[in-house]
Amino acid sequence: SAGPSSEYELYTLTTWLLKEEQKGTVTNELAVVISSIALACKQIGSLVTRAGVSNLTGLAGAANVQGEDQKKLDVVSNEVFCNCLRSSGRTGVIASEEEDLPVAVEETYSGNYVVVFDPLDGSSNIDAGISVGSIFGAYEPSEECRVEDMDDPEKMMQNCVLNVCQPGSSLVMAGYCLYSSSTVFVLTVKEGVFGFTYDSLVGEFVLTHPNMKVPESGKIYSFNEGNYATWEKGLQEYMDSLKTGGADGGKPYSARYIGSLVGDFHRTLLYGGIYGYPGDKRNVNGKLRLLYECAPMSLIMEQAGGKGTTGRERVLDICPEAVHQRVPLFVGSPKEVDYVESFLK
Ligand code: P6P
Secondary structure (H helix, E strand, O other): OOOOOOOOOOOEHHHHHHHHHHHOOOOHHHHHHHHHHHHHHHHHHHHHHHOOOOOOOOEEEEEOOOOOEEEHHHHHHHHHHHHHHHHHOOEEEEEEOOOOOOEEOOOOOOOOEEEEEEEEEOHHHHHHOOOEEEEEEEEOOOOOOOHHHHHOHHHHHHHHHHHHOOOHHHOOEEEEEEEOOOEEEEEEOOOOEEEEEEEOOOOEEEEEEOOOOOOOOOOEEEOOHHHHHHOOHHHHHHHHHHOOOHHHOOOOOEEOOOOOHHHHHHHHHHHOOEEEEOOOOOOOOOOOEHHHHHHHHHHHHHHOOOEEEOOOOEHHHOOOOOOOOEOOEEEEOHHHHHHHHOOOO
């Protein structure tokens, strides 16, 4: 089983990746991609921690494809991710929340992985010192990103979008890094979920949560109830039932919502319960993005024994039609996701 064999062995992400490579769970190329993402997260963690004192918060002026003001840290975090992935030499295409279109990476020379990421999700919370996170996933190339296409921008773009728009079930890796009271790197390569906590004294992510499993159920619900009036009737009835103990009655549920997906998700994974960002009258597909938020998070939750659905279908079964496509998301303990779905038939 994963973990130190002696009291003084520091079981780091690097050690874990080497053992997974020996087991054949990950290729060397994928291990290099994951290591480059971990490096990006270490850098972003440091920037987020120092944001308040190095006035990296506040608006940078440019608006991203989401039409939101980009905070300086969004822009910087995106550049950090792109630089690390380029220099990994194993990344063929990247799709970021901060990039209008997928980007072909010329520096790739093997592996050619397709990496999707939200470099700094929840960044509007940074000024308030609330936790934020990076979310990422990787696919094998679905179409060889043929280098000769590089000089035909139209063909190259079509090829990149083809590579990026794969269903979440095809992900070979997914993870997130939570920047909070501690910096926690959570990862799956489809053999369970493993958590690594950053130890700044040695500059490494150390294995702290081997084989994470979400509790079967949990009386914590994480929704923005401010949207209640715009939700469909079934969902309102579900929400009302939680106030009187939900499926089995008894103790009412507790509401926990920090408005930052990675923080709300990590608590749900550890303590059980459900996180939801439903569709509503204004936005039938909700707010979260399929490719680099809902699919990676759903894979992690399923690998931990939980579920991730839109309320009507399994998130990992959806093949994206567009890079920034939104879908509703309900993710968490299997019993809790089943319960909300019973109201949405
Ligand atoms: P609302 C942050 O902007 C984010 O993308 C997620 O991190 C978070 O869960 C959600 O949006 C919060 O959205 O509408 O409740 O403020």
